[in-house]
Amino acid sequence: MYDFIDRPVESLNNNGRFLLWAMRGWIRAAAQGACPPAALHRGFAHVNALAALPDFHVALALLNAGARETLTLAPIGCSRIAEDEALLLALWRAAALDRAAPVLALIVEADTTRSVAKALGAATGALAAAGFDLSHLSPSHHNQESPTR
DSSP: OTTTTTOBGGGSOHHHHHHHHHHHHHHHHHHTTOOHHHHHHHHHHHTTOGGGHHHHHHHHHHHHHHBSSOOOOOOTTOSBOOHHHHHHHHHHHHHHTTOOHHHHHHHBOGGGHHHHHHHHHHHHHHHHHTTOOGGGOOOOSSSOOOOOO
């Protein structure tokens, strides 16, 4: 989490920026009463990751519903990574490494952990198949990281 907190969004590689955009977009759509998958469809299609959208949606819906505290994400255009976003980015990286349980324990109630882990695993697998390797998600400290996509 501390790798990401209050860092510039531009310090993330393309995979990280896409993931942050998708999380912010999901929260925004849900807050406006819109269908998050419909709101994100074009973006996921643009990067050939439509197969990941259903599992991404389930993961965010479970995280949103089962969080110990309300998760607060910054608006889509915000240039800094907020605290809850940093925690979620760390969670996605941990899920891609099959190590989500310790991070999930910080975010969701115990009875939700297994279902969230399952959705995260499916989403990270589908994102990896589309070329998004979230296991190497980290900010560049000098803003010179080469995007992987």
